[in-house]
Amino acid sequence: VQSVVSRTVDPQNPAVLTVGKMVVGTRFNVIAENAVIEGTVRCFDSKTRDHIEKQLQIYAENVANIYGATAKVDYYRGTQAVINDEYSAKLVQKVASQAFGEDAIYNEKPTMGGEDFSFYLDEVPGSFALVGSGNPEKDTEWAHHHGKFNIDEDALATGSELYAQYAWAYLNE
Known part of the structure; x- marks a missing residue:
């Protein structure tokens, strides 16, 4: 997912995408059937935020397709940038x-x-x-x-x- 920012966001427009949590599998010796990845997106404008959301969906679907899997992206819009008056x-x-x-x-x-x-x-x-x-x-x-x-x-x-x-x-x- 880091490539969403590094390859699709204008480098003059600051953005951060951080994966902070991964829950994968149930046992050390069993191939995981499911995975949940959670993170945060930070940027200064809504256009960049919209772009990252769309790209995450595209990347998730394409990576899942490579492995014959499916992916679902739930993108929750929490706080936005604080822009002082x-x-x-x-x-x-x-x-x-x-x-x-x-x-x-x-x-x-x-x-x-x-x-x-x-x-x-x-x-x-x-x-x-x-x-x-x-x-x-x-x-x-x-x-x-x-x-x-x-x-x-x-x-x-x-x-x-x-x-x-x-x-x-x-x-x-």
Whole structure:
């Protein structure tokens, strides 16, 4: 399935396809009759997402045909890309700079993380601000889906202040 992205998606249009789970067979010495493969697709636009869904179906059917088998693709559309409203993003940067200083601002590159905040942005303009909770002294610098992930709970106070200050600034404009 990796070739769906590497061979059919424009390399200038970021996309990630990850297989995270495979359930195959029931015994070590019996050829599996069935297999279930689960994964995730991440991209920034719906056109690419539609294309990947179609290509997964084509690839699955063709590989199954080679072996005289059948394949069924269930493609569930979970969260979509989080695209910040420019005005809201600039406001949250201004608020963070005033509350915590210029050094607190870090412009993150677009990421392929899945986040249901995207559903809010379908309804109203807004901005998803990352607060950060990594702290090597507390062993909390691991990525969200890493087995050692943990959060420095001191970041909760920072996040609460940022969001309260943002709401105040937004309501006073």
